[in-house]
Amino acid sequence: MGGRVVDNHALPGRIPFDMEFPGNLFVVAAPSGAGKSSLVKALLELDSHLTVSVSHTTRAPRGQEVDGREYWFIDEPSFRAKAAQGDFFEWAEVHGNLYGTSRAAIEQRMAEGHDIILEIDWQGALQIKKLFPQAVLIFILPPGWQELQQRLLRRGEDGPETIQRRMENARVEVAQARHFDFVIVNALFETALFDLKAIVHSQRLKYSALRRTRAAVFTALGLQ
Numbered sequence: 526m527g528g529r530v531v532d533n534h535a536l537p538g539r540i541p542f543d544m545e546f547p548g549n550l551f552v553v554a555a556p557s558g559a560g561k562s563s564l565v566k567a568l569l570e571l572d573s574h575l576t577v578s579v580s581h582t583t584r585a586p587r588g589q590e591v592d593g594r595e596y597w598f599i600d601e602p603s604f605r606a607k608a609a610q611g612d613f614f615e616w617a618e619v620h621g622n623l624y625g626t627s628r629a630a631i632e633q634r635m636a637e638g639h640d641i642i643l644e645i646d647w648q649g650a651l652q653i654k655k656l657f658p659q660a661v662l663i664f665i666l667p668p669g670w671q672e673l674q675q676r677l678l679r680r681g682e683d684g685p686e687t688i689q690r691r692m693e694n695a696r697v698e699v700a701q702a703r704h705f706d707f708v709i710v711n712a713l714f715e716t717a718l719f720d721l722k723a724i725v726h727s728q729r730l731k732y733s734a735l736r737r738t739r740a741a742v743f744t745a746l747g748l749q
């Protein structure tokens with residue numbers, strides 16, 4: 526966790542936050558071990574109207590990761606050049622690496638009417654809310670500290686020092702949940718997935734969203 530929150534308002538070409546986008550933008554954040562990736566993956570498998578945005582990162586690929594699938598892997602000078610040009614909707618330093626969401630990809634896909642989901646850290650989520658208040662921020666909480674630690678241990682990806690660091694970071698991250706629009710406690714995966722689906726579904730029932738997706742009905746009823 527970098528702790529530095531970047532103010533994209535200072536960057537050239539920032540997203541015009543009063544722009545009316547037809548698609549929904551969902552932003553999911555959580556401490557590592559809370560089950561964010563599994564929940565988003567399960568949601569994407571169930572929901573063909575939702576697309577995920579592939580971020581840029583300076584961290585090295587892990588295991589089976591493929592450039593352009595999990596992330597666009599780039600070096601730090603290239604990342605910083607893109608950030609300086611305003612190519613990122615948001616970017617942040619997380620666990621010592623830089624991560625950023627491409628602005629052009631988001632703008633284009635939302636303008637086409639797609640719903641987009643971003644799986645990013647809390648710093649990026651809060652930047653997005655500032656730039657684009659219509660974004661729907663969702664925070665995934667673990668059911669408790671002990672359970673979080675057990676999940677990190679069970680995952681078997683990290684040594685004791687890394688787990689200790691992740692637990693310390695988790696305290697800072699969890700404290701940000703109050704700034705999010707929705708909070709899901711991931712005690713039981715199926716229940717948490719149900720909650721996530723409910724949040725996504727409720728956004729699609731908003732008047733402004735229905736006016737787009739049920740245009741024929743609205744026209745027939747003489748609704749604007």
Ligand code: 5GP
Nearest residue numbers: 580581616617619624625626644645646649
């Ligand atoms: P990992 O390296 O384990 O894939 O990701 C580390 C953290 O960075 C996770 O919390 C992940 O959600 C976050 N992350 C991934 N992409 C982005 C991004 O584009 N922007 C921000 N701010 N965080 C990201």
